[in-house]
Amino acid sequence: MRYQLYYWSGIQGRGEFVRLALEDAGADYIDIAREQGDDAILPFLAGERPGALPFAPPFLKAGRTVIAQTAAILLYLAPRLKLVPTGAAATLYAHQLQLTVTDLVAEVHDTHHPIASSLYYEDQRAAARQRAEDFRQQRLPKYLDYFEQALMRSDGRHALSRHSYVDLSLFQVMSGLDYAFPHAMRRLRRKRPHLCALAARVAERPRIAAYLASPRRLPFNEDGIFRHYPKLDDPR
Amino acid sequence: MRYQLYYWSGIQGRGEFVRLALEDAGADYIDIAREQGDDAILPFLAGERPGALPFAPPFLKAGRTVIAQTAAILLYLAPRLKLVPTGAAATLYAHQLQLTVTDLVAEVHDTHHPIASSLYYEDQRAAARQRAEDFRQQRLPKYLDYFEQALMRSDGRHALSRHSYVDLSLFQVMSGLDYAFPHAMRRLRRKRPHLCALAARVAERPRIAAYLASPRRLPFNEDGIFRHYPKLDDPR
Numbered sequence: 078m079r080y081q082l083y084y085w086s087g088i089q090g091r092g093e094f095v096r097l098a099l100e101d102a103g104a105d106y107i108d109i110a111r112e113q114g115d116d117a118i119l120p121f122l123a124g125e126r127p128g129a130l131p132f133a134p135p136f137l138k139a140g141r142t143v144i145a146q147t148a149a150i151l152l153y154l155a156p157r158l159k160l161v162p163t164g165a166a167a168t169l170y171a172h173q174l175q176l177t178v179t180d181l182v183a184e185v186h187d188t189h190h191p192i193a194s195s196l197y198y199e200d201q202r203a204a205a206r207q208r209a210e211d212f213r214q215q216r217l218p219k220y221l222d223y224f225e226q227a228l229m230r231s232d233g234r235h236a237l238s239r240h241s242y243v244d245l246s247l248f249q250v251m252s253g254l255d256y257a258f259p260h261a262m263r264r265l266r267r268k269r270p271h272l273c274a275l276a277a278r279v280a281e282r283p284r285i286a287a288y289l290a291s292p293r294r295l296p297f298n299e300d301g302i303f304r305h306y307p308k309l310d311d312p313r
Numbered sequence: 314m315r316y317q318l319y320y321w322s323g324i325q326g327r328g329e330f331v332r333l334a335l336e337d338a339g340a341d342y343i344d345i346a347r348e349q350g351d352d353a354i355l356p357f358l359a360g361e362r363p364g365a366l367p368f369a370p371p372f373l374k375a376g377r378t379v380i381a382q383t384a385a386i387l388l389y390l391a392p393r394l395k396l397v398p399t400g401a402a403a404t405l406y407a408h409q410l411q412l413t414v415t416d417l418v419a420e421v422h423d424t425h426h427p428i429a430s431s432l433y434y435e436d437q438r439a440a441a442r443q444r445a446e447d448f449r450q451q452r453l454p455k456y457l458d459y460f461e462q463a464l465m466r467s468d469g470r471h472a473l474s475r476h477s478y479v480d481l482s483l484f485q486v487m488s489g490l491d492y493a494f495p496h497a498m499r500r501l502r503r504k505r506p507h508l509c510a511l512a513a514r515v516a517e518r519p520r521i522a523a524y525l526a527s528p529r530r531l532p533f534n535e536d537g538i539f540r541h542y543p544k545l546d547d548p549r
Contacts (some may be wrong), residue, residue, distance in 0.1 A: 124462050132413045132459050142403060146412040153405060169380060170365045171451060176382040176412075177368045183419060191427045192440060193447035204428060204440045211429035223368050226360050288392045 080106040080154075081138040083118050088301035089253075091147045091182065092135040097245040098151060100288040108293070120308035147177045151242050160242040162199035167237055174236055174243045178250060181220045184303045185257065187307055188212045194287075198306065201252060213261040217254070221269050226272040235275070248274065248279035253303030260311035316342040316390075317374040319354050323348050324537035325489075327383045328371040328416065333481040338394035338525040344529070384411045393415060396478040407479050410472055414482045417456045421493065422538045424448045424545055434535075434542065439447060445545035449497040453490070457505050466509040471511070483508065484515035489539030498546035
């Protein structure tokens, strides 16, 4: 099966969670918009293609199946890529954790876009500073504590009983947070040793290390979800 | 199986999507916090109970299984309650639609809390007016068009090929939006006849009608997700 990933070509964004799973598994896939341009995405969003209607990218085409929503794509892919322990309970718990990653990612996005996705960051800076402060002080510690606790309830090294796509997603979240909020993360990392160690181990997985060193891994940038605006981070 | 639903007792909130599925199916369930108080939720959030760790309510206990995240709970319940067509493709597409409902609900919440959940609405009114205007003008029409189109790609009467939990969720969304944004919705409803007709039909399903007339259906209120603040609606 050659999977077709549809996601905007200029950012890691939500597509990166799918890309990391495909890369870690050594799956055969094509990153459509990077090959054919972002316009290849539009007919699907306009309902001009058969199959499930996506609200937004990323979506995945697997044969004639179209699947949208990052967490649903991973739910579909994980057993096929052997990236989740077998069994209904593990499948569901992994998915629940991934949905909480989804929630965190949405909150990260809203630190720089608290008013409207349709406006520039520069047009909502005052609100962004307030939202980002609450995020760093209240929400982010709560999410990090949650995932740290989830690791400790498992074997301390994985979100589930063994390596899974959830670990890849947690690596991505930690990487993005380090990029966006370096000062806040220096403070927050101290009390979450399991999460930090997991992220470091994932980065060293051979296929992930090769991917991160390749041009396929775009750098974080200020068009994506994790953006580094110094005024949204802790003061030095 | 007697299902145990854990959700804050004073609001419909995200728990309502689960409640509607249980009610429509005539399932045996207990709404724990309404019987025992909200404190019954806390040990689960503190990690003091076995099973999957919830980040937040709602969560469902089914025997020894604990499931959090509204959409994941519905993914689990739907085949058991016969609220989704059989088959992997339908299961996944229903879930994808539900996850888009989840995204819409999060954006509704942020119309009144664009800065911080930890602050009162009264402390973020200026930002709320801006965010709500963008929501009414940009985001809400886009979501409603998406679901309208999804119905038209199906049989025009259901999100999937037959009645499912997604229809129940769309009913709930339309009800909440009518409550929160009556003026905007009067304008927006005109171009989404399939969605409006679906919501009306769901309200007439015998078990749903009985539920809506019962004291178990809490009224919408200004502690929940769908809140009616006239300044966040279209001007008259």
